[in-house]
Amino acid sequence: MVQLIDSDIRTREVLGWEGLHIFHGRMSSCSQKLRIFLNLKGIEWQGHEMDLAASETYTDWFLGINPRGLVPVVVWDGAVHIESNDILALLDETFPDPCLIPPDRAEEIATLLRQEDDLHLDLRTLSFRFVLGRTGSNKTPAQLAHYRDFEARVAGAPDRERRDHELHFYERLADQGLPDDAMRISAAKFRTAFDDLERRLETSPYFLGAAISVLDIAWYVYATRLHLGGYPFARLHPRVHAWREGLAEDERFAREVLPPVPLQETIARNHAEWARTGMTFADVVGI
Numbered sequence: 001m002v003q004l005i006d007s008d009i010r011t012r013e014v015l016g017w018e019g020l021h022i023f024h025g026r027m028s029s030c031s032q033k034l035r036i037f038l039n040l041k042g043i044e045w046q047g048h049e050m051d052l053a054a055s056e057t058y059t060d061w062f063l064g065i066n067p068r069g070l071v072p073v074v075v076w077d078g079a080v081h082i083e084s085n086d087i088l089a090l091l092d093e094t095f096p097d098p099c100l101i102p103p104d105r106a107e108e109i110a111t112l113l114r115q116e117d118d119l120h121l122d123l124r125t126l127s128f129r130f131v132l133g134r135t136g137s138n139k140t141p142a143q144l145a146h147y148r149d150f151e152a153r154v155a156g157a158p159d160r161e162r163r164d165h166e167l168h169f170y171e172r173l174a175d176q177g178l179p180d181d182a183m184r185i186s187a188a189k190f191r192t193a194f195d196d197l198e199r200r201l202e203t204s205p206y207f208l209g210a211a212i213s214v215l216d217i218a219w220y221v222y223a224t225r226l227h228l229g230g231y232p233f234a235r236l237h238p239r240v241h242a243w244r245e246g247l248a249e250d251e252r253f254a255r256e257v258l259p260p261v262p263l264q265e266t267i268a269r270n271h272a273e274w275a276r277t278g279m280t281f282a283d284v285v286g287i
């Protein structure tokens, strides 16, 4: 579990806040996962929506609560928590009904959630091109330099995770854009992961068996994002397709992953254009 210590938190005003505050992004997959989780538990929270397209998480104020510059962040009665999967574990312990992380399977779930987290930058790669329709980075050189120069400390030590993953992702994006090869590599990882999910769904309605768990939430978010991008679920993974459609009938799931209307229009326009030019998800990644 990643734990911030007092000296990591430079935006001191939040330490006096009461209640459950969530910093999140409308189209952030980790935030969507957390919001669905909160909906299923019926937990009340106060939202602080961040504009990720404008890199609002790269300001000194926000880096002062999460030195990694990422959402979601939870400020709960003055304690600051980062890393979505750690946040979910903490909330499940405190609000056990309905149980979404059964204690007897907690270790297995932690391993499977780590695998999901490892695919996060692959999801971002595919989303940027096929959902958000970007061709390059949304960060200005000045924003990236500010982020690079910020002395991030997590658990009292310089933060390697942030340097290794986030900076590498955005520096490569600035250099290379979003090439077809990167799409194929990321899509192949998801195909393998969804093949595994397809096998699990042969014998049970949900990822871990008869009851819904946090893994269904996490993979619903990923599957829906890729579905928006044009991943051919019905053809490649029919059980996953049916499982996702089933969960999408529940408003507590569906409303959290719905893009804002202007983005829905952009997605529709882009998909029509890509169908015309042979540059859809399936064309580019060859599935």
Ligand SMILES: N[C@@H](CCC(=O)N[C@@H](CS)C(=O)NCC(=O)O)C(=O)O
Pocket: 025, 027, 028, 029, 030, 031, 052, 055, 057, 069, 070, 071, 072, 082, 083, 084, 085, 117, 120
């Ligand atoms: N491992 C982190 C990943 C968080 C993450 O990557 N958040 C993304 C949104 S899903 C973000 O804040 N991105 C900001 C940016 O790319 O500028 C977690 O699970 O909380």
